Each structure stands twice: as structure tokens, then as C-alpha cells.
Amino acid sequence: xxxxxxxxxxxxxxPRWYRTRVSTYWWLKQWVYLKFVLRELTSVFVAFFVxxxxxxxxxxxxxxxAYENFQKWLQNPFVIALNVVSFLFVVYHSVTWLSLAxxxxxVRIRGKRVPDLLITGTNYxxxxxxxxxxxxxxxxx
Amino acid sequence: MADQKSELRLEPLLWMLFSAGGVVAAFLIPVHxxxxxxxxxxxxxxxxxxxxxxxxxxxxxxxxxLFVLCSxxxxxxxxxxxxxxxxxxxIKHLNEVINFSCYGGAVLGTALAGYLxxxxx
Numbered sequence: 001x002x003x004x005x006x007x008x009x010x011x012x013x014x015p016r017w018y019r020t021r022v023s024t025y026w027w028l029k030q031w032v033y034l035k036f037v038l039r040e041l042t043s044v045f046v047a048f049f050v051x052x053x054x055x056x057x058x059x060x061x062x063x064x065x066a067y068e069n070f071q072k073w074l075q076n077p078f079v080i081a082l083n084v085v086s087f088l089f090v091v092y093h094s095v096t097w098l099s100l101a102x103x104x105x106x107v108r109i110r111g112k113r114v115p116d117l118l119i120t121g122t123n124y125x126x127x128x129x130x131x132x133x134x135x136x137x138x139x140x141x
Numbered sequence: 142m143a144d145q146k147s148e149l150r151l152e153p154l155l156w157m158l159f160s161a162g163g164v165v166a167a168f169l170i171p172v173h174x175x176x177x178x179x180x181x182x183x184x185x186x187x188x189x190x191x192x193x194x195x196x197x198x199x200x201x202x203x204x205x206x207l208f209v210l211c212s213x214x215x216x217x218x219x220x221x222x223x224x225x226x227x228x229x230x231x232i233k234h235l236n237e238v239i240n241f242s243c244y245g246g247a248v249l250g251t252a253l254a255g256y257l258x259x260x261x262x
Contacts, residue, residue, distance in 0.1 A: 024231060040222075044218070044222065046166050046170060047214075047246075049170050049214070053211055057258065071181075074177070087174050087175060094171055097167040130172070131171065134172045134173065134176075138197075
């Protein structure tokens, strides 16, 4: 029966869970938490890199003059500073990502687990070789 | 918005893209950023000019490479940033807006990269 006004209707009894409130700034309390959040924030700089690359492609498609303007924009001290910070974050992403690789994939050869150090080492070596190859192409090798 | 079931089916794909993009970003972005963002503008190394850059771009493999270099890290970043907001700032009530902006941004960036790489002469 529908009642209005003062008559109390039927309400579902919903249990109130006990949950301690976590501060929004929980990640500032310990260095490991901060490192975790800094690692997660590398995503912002990864995205920023892609945006500049897209701007570069756009400049290239607009011709030599637009490309020259783009290169001048890259020389702007503010942009340089931003790129310095981005570079640090992006390297932080690479280091953390490559170091985590042995945990993500446990490689086994003849039933024996390949030591973590070997996987990480191979990753770093690959990083070095890939970087050298890209640089070689861009520097007109 | 999306019902529970479709979200569940999409999640593994998003994690896969996160992982693949993370590998691409880890191996490739530092060297690109170092050269284009620091070494060339600061004059440490000689930047390839317009013509030589266009000559590099003339190769289809270079365009495919650049497409992957733009697209994969965008999906990686979108996924990671989504969880940064979720865990870090505990913004849970805006989940739908955040998911839409993050993955939407990645899709938009991918489309732009495809368009630019397709139309550059």
C-alpha cells in the first residue's frame, strides 16, 4: 500500500560497511607509494611525446616552412624544459618496465627457470641496440 | 552506460594493449625523445632537414613504424592514466567520463596518426 507523508515506508536494511577513509594524498606518505604514483604518472609524459610526434607529422605534411616553425617551437626554453622532465619520466618508465619483465613472464628452459637477471639484462641490451639502430637511421647512417 | 558483461569482455583487450604499448614505449620513446626533444633543438647533434625526413617517410615501413609508435603507447598511457586517477586520486564516481576521455583520446590520436601518415606526400 502506498502511503505518503508521515507514514514510514518499507526501507531495505542496508548494512553500513566499516571502512576507514583513505586520504587522497595517501601516496605521499611513503617513498614506495610515491615511486608507484610517479611510475603511473609516466603515462602523462608518454602521451605528451605522442602529441609532439603528431604535431611534427602535421608540420611535415604542411611543408618546409611549417616544419621550420615546428623546429623553432622545439627550441623554446619552456618546451625544452618540458622535454627534459618528459625524458626523465620516460626513462623511468623504461627502467621499471624492463625490470618487471621477469616477473611478468617466467621463462623456463628445460624445466629450469631462467634467472631474473638474465631476462632483465637481455632486455637492457635490446633497449641499447634498438636505440642505437633508431639513432643510426635518424642521423643519416 | 556499458553493461557489466561488455565491460568484462573488453578489459582483457585493454590490458593487452596496455602491455604491448608499454613495451613499445619502453624500447622506443627514450631515444626518440632524446634526439628530437633535446639533442636536435639544443644543437648537440645535427637534425635531419625537411628533405631527408621526408625521404625517410617515403618508405612505407617507416610509416607503419611511426603509426605503431604513436598508437600503441597512447593506449598504454590511457589505461595507466585511468588507473592513476582511480587509485591515486580515488576518483571513482567519474569512472565513465574518465574511461571515455582516456580511451577516446587514444582512439582519436590513433586516427590522427593514421590520417597524417596516410596523407603526407
